[in-house]
Every structure is written in C-alpha cells, then in structure tokens.
Amino acid sequence: MKDAAPQTIYLKDYKPFGWIIDDVHLTFRLHPTATRVISRIRFRPDYDVHDRPFMLHGEGLKHISAKVDGHEVELHHVNGGIEVDVPHAPFNWEAEVEINPEANTALEGLYMSNGMYCTQCEAEGFRKITWYPDRPDVMAQFTVRIESDAEHTPVMLSNGNGLYYAQDNTQSPAPNISIYQDPWPKPAYLFALVAGDLVAHEDKFTTMFGREVDLSIWVRPGDEHKCAFGMEALKKSMKWDEDVYGREYDLDEFNIVAVDDFNMGAMENKGLNIFNSSCVLASPETSTDGNFERIEAIIAHEYFHNWTGNRITCRDWFQLCLKEGLTVFRDAQFTADMRSEPVKRIDDVLALRARQFPEDQGPLSHPVRPESFQEINNFYTATVYEKGAEVIGMLKTLVGDDAYKKALDLYFERHDGQACTIEDWIQVFEDSTDRDLGQFKLWYTQSGTPNVTVREEYTDDTFSLHFKQSSEPTPGQNKKLPQVIPVAVGLLNDNGEEVVPTKILELTEPEQSFSFEGHATRPVPSILRGFSAPVVLHQDIDNSRRAFLLANDTDPFNRWEAGRMLARDSLLSSIREGNAPNSDYLVGLRTLLGDTSLDPAYRALMMGQPSQSELAGVLHQAGVTPDPAAIHAASEALRSAKAEAFADILPEIYAANQVSGAYSPDAEPAGKRALANAALGLITKLDGGATAATQYAKANNMTLQLSALSALLDAEAGDEALQAFYDQWRDDRLVIDKWFSLQVMHAKPEALAKTTSRLTNHLDFDWKNPNRFRSVMGMLAAHHAGFHHESGASYALLADWLIKLDPVNPQTTARMCSAFQTWKRYDEDRQKLAGAQLKRIAEQPNLSRDTSEMISRIRG
Numbered sequence: 014m015k016d017a018a019p020q021t022i023y024l025k026d027y028k029p030f031g032w033i034i035d036d037v038h039l040t041f042r043l044h045p046t047a048t049r050v051i052s053r054i055r056f057r058p059d060y061d062v063h064d065r066p067f068m069l070h071g072e073g074l075k076h077i078s079a080k081v082d083g084h085e086v087e088l089h090h091v092n093g094g095i096e097v098d099v100p101h102a103p104f105n106w107e108a109e110v111e112i113n114p115e116a117n118t119a120l121e122g123l124y125m126s127n128g129m130y131c132t133q134c135e136a137e138g139f140r141k142i143t144w145y146p147d148r149p150d151v152m153a154q155f156t157v158r159i160e161s162d163a164e165h166t167p168v169m170l171s172n173g174n175g176l177y178y179a180q181d182n183t184q185s186p187a188p189n190i191s192i193y194q195d196p197w198p199k200p201a202y203l204f205a206l207v208a209g210d211l212v213a214h215e216d217k218f219t220t221m222f223g224r225e226v227d228l229s230i231w232v233r234p235g236d237e238h239k240c241a242f243g244m245e246a247l248k249k250s251m252k253w254d255e256d257v258y259g260r261e262y263d264l265d266e267f268n269i270v271a272v273d274d275f276n277m278g279a280m281e282n283k284g285l286n287i288f289n290s291s292c293v294l295a296s297p298e299t300s301t302d303g304n305f306e307r308i309e310a311i312i313a314h315e316y317f318h319n320w321t322g323n324r325i326t327c328r329d330w331f332q333l334c335l336k337e338g339l340t341v342f343r344d345a346q347f348t349a350d351m352r353s354e355p356v357k358r359i360d361d362v363l364a365l366r367a368r369q370f371p372e373d374q375g376p377l378s379h380p381v382r383p384e385s386f387q388e389i390n391n392f393y394t395a396t397v398y399e400k401g402a403e404v405i406g407m408l409k410t411l412v413g414d415d416a417y418k419k420a421l422d423l424y425f426e427r428h429d430g431q432a433c434t435i436e437d438w439i440q441v442f443e444d445s446t447d448r449d450l451g452q453f454k455l456w457y458t459q460s461g462t463p464n465v466t467v468r469e470e471y472t473d474d475t476f477s478l479h480f481k482q483s484s485e486p487t488p489g490q491n492k493k494l495p496q497v498i499p500v501a502v503g504l505l506n507d508n509g510e511e512v513v514p515t516k517i518l519e520l521t522e523p524e525q526s527f528s529f530e531g532h533a534t535r536p537v538p539s540i541l542r543g544f545s546a547p548v549v550l551h552q553d554i555d556n557s558r559r560a561f562l563l564a565n566d567t568d569p570f571n572r573w574e575a576g577r578m579l580a581r582d583s584l585l586s587s588i589r590e591g592n593a594p595n596s597d598y599l600v601g602l603r604t605l606l607g608d609t610s611l612d613p614a615y616r617a618l619m620m621g622q623p624s625q626s627e628l629a630g631v632l633h634q635a636g637v638t639p640d641p642a643a644i645h646a647a648s649e650a651l652r653s654a655k656a657e658a659f660a661d662i663l664p665e666i667y668a669a670n671q672v673s674g675a676y677s678p679d680a681e682p683a684g685k686r687a688l689a690n691a692a693l694g695l696i697t698k699l700d701g702g703a704t705a706a707t708q709y710a711k712a713n714n715m716t717l718q719l720s721a722l723s724a725l726l727d728a729e730a731g732d733e734a735l736q737a738f739y740d741q742w743r744d745d746r747l748v749i750d751k752w753f754s755l756q757v758m759h760a761k762p763e764a765l766a767k768t769t770s771r772l773t774n775h776l777d778f779d780w781k782n783p784n785r786f787r788s789v790m791g792m793l794a795a796h797h798a799g800f801h802h803e804s805g806a807s808y809a810l811l812a813d814w815l816i817k818l819d820p821v822n823p824q825t826t827a828r829m830c831s832a833f834q835t836w837k838r839y840d841e842d843r844q845k846l847a848g849a850q851l852k853r854i855a856e857q858p859n860l861s862r863d864t865s866e867m868i869s870r871i872r873g
C-alpha cells in the first residue's frame with residue numbers, strides 16, 4: 014500500500030542514514046503467492062551522524078519476525094516503513110517477511126512474469142521485498158541464497174558471482190538452491206533476482222587485463238534464436254568501454270535476462286541486467302532495423318551503467334541525472350562510433366525536440382536535477398535522461414576532448430565506490446581544468462528551454478553576430494539567470510566554401526556580440542552546428558539562405574537542419590495562410606536526394622518533415638493556437654507535393670537502395686532500406702500501393718514487411734495484408750505489439766477512438782502487459798490529429814484506460830498521463846474536453862501517488 018496523503022520530498026532536506034552496513038545476507042524461499050525473505054544484516058553506527066532514529070523502509074510486507082542481536086523486537090510503524098529501538102553500537106538484524114509475487118501487478122519489487130520470478134528495484138522497489146534502508150547512499154555487499162522447488166525454477170540467478178548454481182544441482186528431491194555473492198558494495202536498487210525455466214545463449218569475453226567473463230543471455234525456451242545480436246552488442250560495448258573510457262568489467266559473470274512484463278526498457282542491476290524482452294530479443298524476421306539499433310544502444314547503456322551508476326552511484330534520487338545523463342551520453346557516443354555520427358546526432362535531436370522540449374515547455378517542466386518530488390518514478394524523464402546527456406555534451410564541448418578525458422579519469426579514480434552528487438561531478442571538472450563552472454551549473458538547476466536570438470551585421474570587412482538569450486518562466490521558477498551556452502559557428506563564402514571553420518562561441522550574458530574580421534565579402538554563418546546546445550534558435554533568415562545552407566553547409570547537422578527549417582516554414586505558411594508548399598524546399602531536397610555521394614541514411618532523414626505535434630509546439634511558442642486538423646491537412650499536402658515533385662526520381666531511388674543477400678542490421682544496409690522505404694511511402698501516394706504490395710509479398714525481413722504494410726495501410730489497401738500479418742505472427746508477442754500499433758497509427762483522425770476501442774476488445778489486448786498497453790494507448794496519444802480530434806473521444810478513451818490501469822500498474826499509468834501535458838496549447842473547446850477528463854481522473858478514489866502527482870502537475 015502506498016501512503017494515502019502524498020508527501021513531498023525535498024533535496025534540501027537530505028540527511029544521511031546514520032548507520033553503516035557491513036554485509037547483507039538474504040535467503041529467498043520462493044513461492045508464487047507466499048515467498049519468504051529472510052534478511053541478516055550487520056549494522057554499525059555512523060559516528061559522524063548521531064541523531065537518527067533507526068528507520069527501515071518497507072511496503073506491503075507481511076511481517077513474520079524481527080530480531081536485534083537475537084532478541085525479538087517491536088516495530089513502530091511510520092510513514093513508509095518502521096522504526097526500531099536499537100543500541101547505539103554495532104548489532105545484528107535478522108528479519109523474516111512474506112511477500113506475494115503473483116499478486117504484484119505493479120511490477121516493482123519481486124513479481125512474476127509468465128511463470129518466471131523477477132525483480133525491479135529501482136527506484137524504491139526493494140522495500141517491497143524486505144525491511145531495509147532503501148536509499149542509494151547505503152551501499153553494502155550482498156550474499157543471496159535462493160531456494161525453491163526445482164520443478165518450475167531450474168534456473169535461479171542474482172547479482173555478482175555464482176557460488177552455487179541451481180542448474181548444477183542434481184540431488185533431487187532436495188530443494189533447488191543457488192547462492193550468489195556480490196563483492197562490490199551496492200545500493201538496494203541494484204539488487205536483482207530471477208528464477209524460472211530459462212535457457213541461456215552463452216559466450217565469453219576476455220577483458221583488457223585478462224579476466225575471463227562468462228556472458229549469458231537468459232530467455233524463455235523458444236526465444237533462443239533471438240539472442241545472437243544482443244550478445245554481439247554486449248561484447249562490443251565491453252570492448253568500447255575499455256578502449257574509450259578505460260573501464261574494465263569487474264565480475265566473473267555477466268547475465269542478461271529477457272522478461273515480457275516490464276515497466277521500462279531495461280535495468281542495470283549489478284551483473285544481472287534485466288531487460289524488457291522488446292529491448293533485447295531480435296531476429297531479422299521479427300525485428301526492424303530500428304529495433305536492432307535500439308537494442309544495441311540499450312544493451313550498451315545498461316552495460317555502461319556498471320561504472321556510471323553502479324561503481325559510482327547517486328547519493329539520493331535528486332541526483333538521478335548523475336548516472337542517467339552520463340550514461341545516455343556514453344551510449345550515444347558508442348552508437349555514433351558503431352554507426353554514423355551525423356545520423357545519430359540528428360536522431361537524438363529529433364527525439365529531444367519530440368519528447369524533451371514539450372516537457373520543458375509545459376506544466377511538467379523541471380530541472381535536470383529536480384528539487385522536489387512526490388514519487389521519484391515520475392522523474393525518469395526526457396529532461397533527466399536526454400537533456401542530462403546534452404548538458405554533458407556541452408561540458409565536453411566547453412572544456413575540449415582532452416580535458417573531458419582527464420576529468421572522467423579523475424571522476425572514476427576519486428569517486429569509485431561512492432554515492433555522489435552533481436556537485437562532486439562539477440568539482441571534478443573544475444579541479445581538472447581550473448575553470449569556474451558555477452554558472453554552468455545552472456543547466457542542472459534551472460528548468461526550461463532557453464531561447465537564443467541572433468542578429469547579423471556586416472560593416473567594413475567585419476562580420477558580427479549579436480546574440481540574446483532568455484528563458485520563459487517555468488513551474489516554480491519565475492526568474493531565470495543567463496546560462497553558459499556553447500554556440501558552434503562556422504562561416505561559409507558565396508561558393509559554399511568554409512572560410513571560418515567551426516568555432517565555439519560561449520554565451521554567458523543576456524546579450525553578447527562576436528566579430529569576425531577581415532571578410533572582404535559578406536560570409537554566410539552556420540550557427541549552432543551539431544546542435545551544440547539544447548536551445549531554440551531564432552534566426553531571421555529567408556528561404557534562399559536556408560536553401561543555400563541545405564546545398565552547401567559543411568556541417569552535416571546544420572545542413573539537415575536547413576532542410577528541416579525549410580520544411581517547417583513551408584508547413585507553417587500552409588497552416589497559417591493556406592500557401593502551397595515552398596518551392597525552395599522541394600528543389601533543394603530534390604538535388605540532395607539525387608546526390609548519391611551522400612549516405613542513404615542521411616538522405617532518408619532529409620526526406621522526413623516535422624511531426625504534427627512538433628508543429629503544434631512551434632505554433633504555440635509563437636503565440637498561435639494550433640489547429641490539429643489544419644496541421645494534419647498541411648502535413649499530408651506536403652507529403653503529396655513531395656510525391657509529385659519527385660515522381661520521376663523516386664522509382665530510381667527505390668531501386669538503387671534495394672539490398673540483396675542475407676539480412677544484416679548494420680548501418681549501411683539499414684540506411685539503404687531506410688531510404689528505399691522513405692521513397693516507398695511517397696511512391697504509394699502515386700501508385701495506390703502497387704509497389705508496396707509487391708514488397709510485402711517478397712519481404713523476408715521485418716523492416717521490409719512492416720514498411721510495406723504501413724504503406725498499404727496509408728493507401729487504404731492493407732486489410733488483407735493486415736490479416737495475413739496477424740495469422741503469420743499471432744504467436745510472437747513482440748510482433749503482435751507492432752500489429753496493434755500500426756493500426757492505431759494509421760487510423761483516420763476521426764476514426765481513431767473507434768479503431769482503438771475496437772482493438773481493446775481484441776482477445777490479444779492483454780492490457781496488464783505494459784508493452785501491449787503502450788502499443789495501443791501510447792500510439793493513441795502519439796496520433797496528434799486523432800488524439801486531439803474535436804470530438805474529444807480520444808481524450809475520454811485514454812482517460813478510461815488510465816483509470817482502469819492505475820490500481821494495477823501505477824507506474825505505467827503515470828507515465829502515460831503525459832499524453833495530456835500539452836492540453837493547454839489548444840483552443841478553449843479542446844481544453845474543456847481534456848480538462849474534464851483530467852478532472853475525472855483526479856477524482857478517482859484511491860488514485861496512486863504516481864498518477865495523482867502527474868495529474869495534479871498537468872492540471873497546474
């Protein structure tokens with residue numbers, strides 16, 4: 014049970030626990046409905062902290078016994094746990110509790126997924142397993158013994174190194190036993206246990222200093238053929254972290270487990286990473302190129318946490334970005350190295366604008382390091398993760414690559430084994446570079462997306478850039494201070510040659526100017542290259558200048574950005590003035606698409622256009638109320654205009670980018686498929702789906718099959734293929750998720766609620782499974798024109814389902830509430846409709862702490 018009256022927790026109130034743990038021994042007697050957990054913990058007072066009552070967290074535990082130095086003690090129940098009278102001297106704690114994994118539908122703590130036991134302890138799930146100081150600054154060595162009947166749980170795993178493996182135990186009918194010891198002190202949130210009927214895909218890795226590590230990916234029988242790619246990704250990650258950061262793996266084994274029911278993507282538990290099966294299982298027949306790339310990145314992310322998160326962890330949950338921002342930054346570097354740097358950068362900026370900007374520009378805006386929360390699970394956000402990574406990118410840009418490396422070496426050396434703060438992190442950079450980073454720290458404490466406006470001036474051979482920065486007020490922060498903004502700038506001449514290579518201008522003042530002397534002709538600036546800071550750039554430039562940059566910019570990011578801005582301005586002028594698509598855009602894009610010297614993946618990105626919700630956000634920021642129907646119409650019209658304008662070259666692009674031979678998810682063939690499929694989308698507008706039908710019939714991998722099906726649905730010629738797809742894949746959960754998603758994505762705006770509602774009646778709509786719920790409801794929320802349809806039917810449908818899911822799985826419900834975060838952008842009628850649904854949710858009796866916090870922040 015969560016507390017009835019939600020409490021707000023503040024960073025400023027941080028206090029240490031008051032005791033130190035030497036070691037923890039846990040015994041689990043597994044049972045689906047009555048698991049016994051016995052804990053033996055050695056505590057000693059932290060003599061620097063004298064005044065703390067001895068408090069242990071605990072939630073929903075059936076208490077069996079608790080002893081201090083062998084004597085049964087009385088528990089005083091307090092908010093979130095118990096207090097116990099203990100001696101102010103070292104003592105032994107021994108407790109036994111009973112928990113019910115089968116009834117645990119929230120998927121926090123110990124729960125069951127398809128007959129398999131598994132855990133999720135971040136952020137505060139360990140308190141649902143036993144009494145414990147469930148806070149990241151309490152680090153201890155764990156020894157774990159797992160017992161069960163061998164019948165259903167032949168494999169039983171925990172963190173660290175196995176001392177005794179259940180699967181080696183042949184002495185039936187003795188109880189099945191595994192024993193694991195983790196030599197590295199860790200906070201409870203990194204604890205993990207898995208038990209079930211699992212099979213392993215195994216391999217080995219020899220580390221830089223010669224340690225041999227046994228690697229296993231554990232899956233349900235039948236999924237063995239989907240592990241090979243993940244294993245390769247793991248080995249590449251291990252090698253990369255040695256080569257680039259000098260970080261060696263530190264245990265004899267590394268286990269990954271795939272589970273079907275999981276709230277998030279994956280979890281970095283020490284030596285035993287647990288993955289949502291959608292983020293690790295892959296095969297060419299069932300996974301798209303996008304899935305492969307994402308899986309590679311998530312495996313790397315979780316692996317990289319072993320140093321940035323596990324060896325060095327967070328003092329408290331306000332410091333979450335310390336591990337997440339850094340680890341996202343590291344996984345982005347990895348993907349850029351494995352694949353294409355510009356393509357990765359563009360993908361990341363697209364994601365930032367799609368997910369973080371709306372968060373930072375709406376009622377959920379919060380600093381990268383928040384200052385208060387009610388439910389920490391609500392702060393695993395795009396701001397903490399993605400903006401947190403951008404902040405590290407800026408730091409690296411400002412200090413330079415060598416200094417960044419020096420600072421990271423110092424960070425690992427100084428803080429290994431500690432639970433740290435953002436202050437520790439900044440200090441490392443200050444100490445290794447002699448820079449004062451006081452103002453830079455505002456990136457961690459000040460919320461909102463800064464606006465940067467630039468004006469150009471050219472007189473007497475001198476070219477000047479005049480910058481202004483400002484930030485809108487955000488919840489709880491009315492006054493904003495100027496931040497340190499690294500703006501990467503290069504200058505081109507009229508022929509498109511670079512006359513000033515990329516230079517970092519450091520904005521620190523509200524207004525600041527920079528001059529470039531000795532330019533006999535007026536140069537063309539390329540500003541914010543590589544998206545050097547997470548800001549909104551306001552630049553008063555015309556279409557012909559953008560077209561020039563689209564054709565000539567030597568910075569691949571800004572070249573793409575020029576095309577993107579042309580597309581955006583074209584769309585905005587159709588939405589606002591009913592204008593036809595902009596010819597500069599169509600002509601510039603055409604030239605670029607025909608340039609076969611450019612990476613196909615890059616050209617595929619060029620073919621994209623701003624999403625409908627991005628356009629709504631831009632309009633809103635400009636003070637215009639977005640009309641979802643008009644945005645939808647303009648977006649479709651631009652796609653049709655592209656199809657017509659490129660009709661002659663599309664078949665050639667499509668044909669030239671077919672990939673022959675065995676499927677490979679590598680960047681090069683995947684890039685070709687991306688370009689061919691982008692072309693297919695437009696071709697379908699011209700041929701009514703004939704090419705797509707042929708591709709569907711011949712497709713021998715999921716990338717081709719799904720893009721063909723998607724095109725067919727666009728052309729309203731997909732009914733037969735949709736049925737065939739279902740019949741082919743009905744036994745593969747992950748593919749059926751795609752089948753659900755696709756139908757929601759392709760519904761007409763006015764039919765969205767009805768289509769979605771029909772899908773929720775499908776026998777396979779297993780709504781308690783987070784992946785399935787998201788595949789339908791997440792897509793409903795992502796369908797801009799349909800979700801915001803004037804009828805309000807989608808608002809009501811989503812609210813119905815959030816109300817239904819909340820008592821079962823608060824975390825997934827709360828995350829999905831963010832669908833409503835933009836509700837105040839829209840017109841009065843829509844605000845009334847959405848507002849009524851928010852009110853209805855808020856008024857539900859016994860709403861979870863997670864959902865209640867989200868809804869009250871969104872309502873404002």
Ligand code: 0A1
Pocket residue numbers: 133135136276277278279280281314315337390393
């Ligand atoms: N730390 C994980 C993500 C994660 C966060 C919270 C969870 O439950 C509340 C589960 C997983 C990561 O960054 O990969």
Ligand code: ZN
Pocket residue numbers: 314318336337340341
């Ligand atoms: Zn992470």
